[in-house]
Amino acid sequence: xxxxxxxxxxxxxxxxxxxxxxxDRFLSILFVAPSIILIGIFVYGFIxxxxxxxxxxxxxxVQDLSFAGFKNYTYLFNDFRFQSDMRNTLFFTVLFxxxxxxxxxxxxxxxxxxxxxxxxxxxxxFFPMALSFIVTGVVWQWLLNPSTGVNLFLENFxxxxxxxxxxxxIPSLQWGHIEFGIPVAMIAVVIAAVWQxxxxxxxxxxxxxxxxxxxxxxxxxxxxxxxxxxxxxVIFPLLAPITVSVIIVMAHISLKIFxxxxxxxxSGANFVTDVPGIYMFETxxxxxxxxxxxxxxxxxxxxxxxxxxxxxxxxxxxxx
Numbered sequence: 001x002x003x004x005x006x007x008x009x010x011x012x013x014x015x016x017x018x019x020x021x022x023x024d025r026f027l028s029i030l031f032v033a034p035s036i037i038l039i040g041i042f043v044y045g046f047i048x049x050x051x052x053x054x055x056x057x058x059x060x061x062v063q064d065l066s067f068a069g070f071k072n073y074t075y076l077f078n079d080f081r082f083q084s085d086m087r088n089t090l091f092f093t094v095l096f097x098x099x100x101x102x103x104x105x106x107x108x109x110x111x112x113x114x115x116x117x118x119x120x121x122x123x124x125x126f127f128p129m130a131l132s133f134i135v136t137g138v139v140w141q142w143l144l145n146p147s148t149g150v151n152l153f154l155e156n157f158x159x160x161x162x163x164x165x166x167x168x169x170i171p172s173l174q175w176g177h178i179e180f181g182i183p184v185a186m187i188a189v190v191i192a193a194v195w196q197x198x199x200x201x202x203x204x205x206x207x208x209x210x211x212x213x214x215x216x217x218x219x220x221x222x223x224x225x226x227x228x229x230x231x232x233x234v235i236f237p238l239l240a241p242i243t244v245s246v247i248i249v250m251a252h253i254s255l256k257i258f259x260x261x262x263x264x265x266x267s268g269a270n271f272v273t274d275v276p277g278i279y280m281f282e283t284x285x286x287x288x289x290x291x292x293x294x295x296x297x298x299x300x301x302x303x304x305x306x307x308x309x310x311x312x313x314x315x316x317x318x319x320x
Contacts, residue, residue, distance in 0.1 A: 013150070027263070036149040036172055047301065054294035061288045072295040080177040082296070084271040087175075087280050089183045089303075092190060092275070094253040096150045099194045100250050100285065101243060104201025122206075126199040135203065137263030140192035164265040167272050183272040189261055196260075201246050208242040251307040265315070266268070276300050 004300070054072055057064045076082040112119055128235060143149040144163040151160055161182075169179040214234065222228045256275030267274040267282075276296050284293025 016312055026277055035040045050294045053291055054298050056291050058067060058290045059288075059292060062289055064154055068291065072291045073299070075292065076295055076299070078177075079105070081271050081274060083176050084179045085274050085276045087178060088186055088271075089257075089275055092186055092193075092257070093251060095187070095190045096181075096193050096197075096252045096254050097189065097247055100198050101246060103194065103198045104205050104246065105236075105239075107198070107202045108205035108209055111206055122148045122202075124263045125202045128196040129199045131196065132225070133193075133257075133260035134263045136192055136196045137260045137265075139204065139263045140195070144191070157245050164273060165269060166271050167201060169272070183268075185265065185268055187271040189264060189273055192255070192264060193257070193260055198252065200249065203286050205239060208239045212238055252304055255303050255307070 053065070055068055055070065057066045057068045059072075106309050111121055111125075115121070143153070146160065146162050147163060151163075154160060163318075164185045166184040168184040169181040170184060171181045173180045216234060216238075217230055220234050225233065235318075257275055257279060258281065261273055261275050262278055262281075265273040267278055276299065280296040280300070283289045283296060
């Protein structure tokens, strides 16, 4: 009898746990359902709508959703301004990400040396991240203005760069309808963006450096490795996952950059500082070319997805 009672009690407990688990799961789904619905409508629903408009003939203030195929995309890739935008975005992304990674690592290594006033330097490097890109753009527009700011100091040495109004392309190689190379004016925008976002890389790398056990470094020293070799062959490989994360975040920012360029330089002479975000804004909301603007938005989305999706898939497989 006692065995049967214990068995019945255990069965009842299991059933109650099963009911509680189902109830908890239902409540969890109920709590997140509003967010899922809103994201489905206002994120993925609008992405789908944008994609639909991008293959329509809606290029005037009068709505025309008749199917146009890939006509809008063909027009963009043959357009001088859009080709300039893709060139500018390419070199901005490469220079921006490369500079952030190099400066972030160097500054994190310096802070990691237990220097005096470490918290003071950390705050200096992290402070720009508290500002919006609009504020950064306005400040650096003044600092790099050819007639004010930094140039007043450089004039004493006989140097007066034109910064963001320079239309020079280096090297000047013909590609399609444009000159392919690094737009000198874009370097000014890169400087402003690097100033603001390097603090993020510093924080990431500093956390990574502090997470590496000292025993690892001591073992390398015992094996006869110099400090340079320790960083090159031990520390930097261990920081590789952080570098990948920094690249993903910075690429996401650079490929959809709008506010910094809009506030600092605008499209620039001959579109030397133009980016797809500005072109999309002006095409859609000032020119009423809704189909062309939607096509630009979809291309921007796909360019970001090229970086983000493989990273998410890799992380998901790693978690599994």
